[in-house]
Amino acid sequence: MRHLLSVAAIAGLTTFNFACTPQTASNADDSFLGLVLGAGTVASTRTGDGSTATDSSVAGLSEAAGRVVGHGVFRMIDLGPGHAGERWTLANSGPGFFSRFVVVLFDADYDLLIREVLSGSVVLEHLFRRDTDHVYLGVMSAASSPGGDFAYSVHRAQADVPSPAAQTVWLNFAAGQNVSVHGRSGISFAAFDGAMLGERYIGQTTAIKASIVQAMREDYAPYNVTIITSDEREPPEPPYSVLHFGGDDSGLLGLADNVDRYNRNPSQNAVVYIRTFANYSVMELEPAEMGQMVGNVASHELGHLLGLYHTRDPSDVMDSTGSAWELATNQRFGRTPLEPSVFLTGMENTRRMLEQTVGLNTAFVTLAEPAGKLELTSKALLRSFVHDEIRLGCGTCLALDD
Ligand SMILES: [Zn+2]
CATH class of the missing domain: 2.60.120.380 (Jelly Rolls)
Structure with a gap:
């Protein structure tokens, strides 16, 4: 539901409260x-x-x-x-x-x-x-x-086996007024601009948005999920869900209304807190890499709206345990272990869940295996310095059952 980031107190970095360390289940990996x-x-x-x-x-x-x-x-x-x-x-x-x-x-x-x-x-x-x-x-x-x-x-x-139902998602890169997600108070924000991510991204708005949209469309291409953007058109006829790109939060990267198993509600909201990503500007990611990172979080929040829970494999879109560097690589849907606050053992088969919930896109020929990770081109020295210092967690396990 929520991406929560934690950044250790190293020079030049904001310190975030670390809200959640997934508990280690002594029996989670047993037979x-x-x-x-x-x-x-x-x-x-x-x-x-x-x-x-x-x-x-x-x-x-x-x-x-x-x-x-x-x-x-x-x-x-x-x-x-x-x-x-x-x-x-x-x-x-x-x-x-x-x-x-x-x-x-x-x-x-x-x-x-x-x-x-x-x-x-x-x-x-x-x-x-x-x-x-x-x-x-x-x-x-x-x-x-x-x-x-x-x-x-x-x-x-x-009962009758329900048929999968296609889902339309509108990506709102425009300004938002009184946007409420997950029962929180409404927030208002300006239209997306690369400068919100840090000085390095001034003038890179178009490139970053293109990378975000590409990452999301690649993730959802095998399924009956139509992704359209506010740059392309006005909101479609209902029902549709909205992913907003704006605002900031003291510790969260994104937030979805809930985990809507089997997508019972096709008209929901999620937000990607764009300004929070400015804390990652020290990583000196290329614009495409930053777009990939934001796109991963956007796909993750949409995954919640389609019923997917957290997992603990950093290569998976629904992961909530990886580092910031892993979040900047190309994550994919797969079959991976559940994050322990969801349950102490067992798997989340995100591909099968999406197939049963929204259905397969018949125009999509094959479900390609995940390609190699996006090659990060940022400075290797800085990467090694902060690799162990910037960690991602997720606040969901603090309140998942409340
Ligand atoms: Zn989440």
């Missing part, structure tokens, strides 16, 4: 299957509870329970197969009612399907887009909760 077999606590092995006419033919656990206490631990329970067109609903059925747990469903490949914070009467709903031999329920304590015992009923019903 996934081992954890399923060893750590899951199954309260019931009943299959098909028959509580409604529609779910009696569906096999699988109808109740799952266990205990997680503290943080850095989780439980995995195999709920059996899931089939395209099934709508699963998980609801509190006992001791977890007054606690807060992060509850996820993974498919048989351990790719994240859905994530919810369950407490009280909140339920988790998931509509399966494809068959999977195993559905794994993952449970961990929410950040603000000590954990404890949990128990969930699992209800299965039949």
Whole structure:
């Protein structure tokens, strides 16, 4: 949701509060299957509870329970197969009612399907887009909760598999008035200008914008996402989402309204805080490199609006753990490990998620493998000096579940 940057106190650099270091999960890299077999606590092995006419033919656990206490631990329970067109609903059925747990469903490949914070009467709903031999329920304590015992009923019903729906995105390089994102107070800002990024970029406005747009269109070319800019035309007919390029923040590079899994709302906002990038002017990036960096953040924020969570692979668009230098290289969508605040193990398959959510662009012939990293041409000496000093984190894990 939010890119938060942290810059160490070295000469000439602003110091930012470091808000978040992804916690190290001691068991995050263990064998996934081992954890399923060893750590899951199954309260019931009943299959098909028959509580409604529609779910009696569906096999699988109808109740799952266990205990997680503290943080850095989780439980995995195999709920059996899931089939395209099934709508699963998980609801509190006992001791977890007054606690807060992060509850996820993974498919048989351990790719994240859905994530919810369950407490009280909140339920988790998931509509399966494809068959999977195993559905794994993952449970961990929410950040603000000590954990404890949990128990969930699992209800299965039949529904139609939703078709992917194309998304239009308008990139606003013009001025903005009272733009509100993520429930924050509205901000106003002037039209994008390269000078906002530092003296080095005065007169480079057109080149940087071209690099931003190119980076985003390359990232989303395989999918049914149409990207148009305020330089090309007025806003299109609704629905469309808007990515604003303007404003600044004391620590954030970008912010999206939310993580909109499966893109339920096609009319949302995100912002890339352009002036915050001026703190990176000491890297002496070429205009195209700076455009790549801004474009990566823009693609990342759009990814949130299309339902993607944070990952922890600096080559991935949804990464929230890499350095500023890695953010200035060409990131791509892929299948990478989840950032631990999302869940302590498992993967985010961003390509499959986008395919299921917005659909594939049939005019796009092949999904090219990521090319080599953009060769940074900035001064190598400066790069080595600040490589370990400028780090990127993400504030999302501070408030992801609040
Ligand atoms: Zn983010």
